[in-house]
Structures are given as structure tokens and as C-alpha cells.
Amino acid sequence: MGAKLVIGNWKMNGRLAANEQLLRAMLAMPAIARSGAGIAAPAAYIAQIAALCEGSGIQVCAQDVSRFAADGAYTGEVSASMLADLGCRYVLIGHSERRQYFAEAGACLVDKLQAALDAGMVPVFCVGETLAEREAGEYLSVIFSQLEVLRGFAGRELVVAYEPVWAIGTGKVANIEQISEIHAEIKKWLLQTLGGTDNIRVLYGGSVKADNAEVIMAVPGVDGALVGGASLDASTFELICQTVEK
């Protein structure tokens, strides 16, 4: 499917003044907006980021969404329709940090996908194995079982992000063979299970930096990148976004 996509995941970082400084620096770098990159901001700052990005080409992304779609007594939750109302185009679902610290899996993630799609957003569904699972040779079965959540969503526009847990925030990037194997397997699974991949992009995430982004983006089956730490620096993020045009 179409152009490659870069999404910067700020995770739980930022404050009003720092966000504005970082966003204004990014807005002054045309390659970022030209690439259609997304910024996944903490929920507290989505309105601020959306206002700053308005009309720029930079897309707003949420880092999570409530599994409950309807308004009501769900203290602390932020619904898909609220995120869409704020201007979010994408929403991360099932990030490994959500799986690890908030025990998200299975039916909860199906609900989140449904809520996001019903609100008109594109889910960025994250999968990936731990180091122990890779070393035990179980990584493919782990990823296939995580993908099962997508089974009911044939024909929808989706983004899948392959983020090996052992490569997140560690500086240990997966090698080309590992990335190309998993992306090919994910695409095969999507084709067999959902009947097509035309409207699904598969991103790589995990220690994507300015100095490895070009090589990663060129791996067959890689349709873009989900970038953590390196999205907190405007010029680094710009260099990563520039690889979309190469």
C-alpha cells in the first residue's frame, strides 16, 4: 500500500512548553510534514499537539484508547470518539508497554480496535516477541497469536507495527534478516487470514535511529517505522522522515 509511514511515539514524555518547542522545530522541517508522519502524544497533550499541527500534514496519533466506546461511567478513560473529536487520525493499540504494564491482550484489544475503527481512526496494532520468546524459538507463534486479534477486521485500513520487545529502548535493533523474515510472515498471515494486504501497512519499531533508518526502510516488506526515543529530537526525527522519500 502507498507511501511509507513514520510515527513518532513520545510515550509518557513532554510538558506544554517542551511540546510546543519540539513541535515548532518539527514544523520548520518540511520533510516531516511532507512525509505525512504521525506524532503519538500523551492523551493529556493531544489537543495541544492537534492545534499546533493543524493544516501542516503532520498527523496526530493517540497512544491508547478506551475499550469502551459509549460515553458513561468509566472513570479515567478516554474514548475513541473523544480522540477523533480532538483530531486523531491514528491510535496505537496493544503496544508492548500496554501489554506488559496493563495486561492488555485478547478481547480487550478487539474492543479497542473496533472502537477506533468505528470512530474513523486507523489503528496501529503492535505485535512483537520478548527476548526469551525469541531465544526459545517461539517468536513466530507468539506473533501469530497476537495477530489473531485482527481476525475479524478484514477489509479495514490498518497499520501493524512489528516491535520486538528486546529492541525497544535498548539500542539493539533487529537485523535485516530478522526484520525481513517477520514482515514477510506477518504479510503472509494477513493475506491468508484477512484476504488482502492492500490497505494494511506493516511498520518496524525498536531502536530506529537516524543512522539505521534508511537501511531498515529499504528492507522488503517494511512500510514504515514506529519510532520511540528518536522522535523526541526534531532533527533526528527529520532524518528518519527523509528516508521515506528515498
Ligand SMILES: O=C(CO)COP(=O)(O)O
Ligand atoms: O516502542 C517503540 C515505539 O513505539 C520503540 O521505542 P524506541 O525507538 O525508543 O526503541
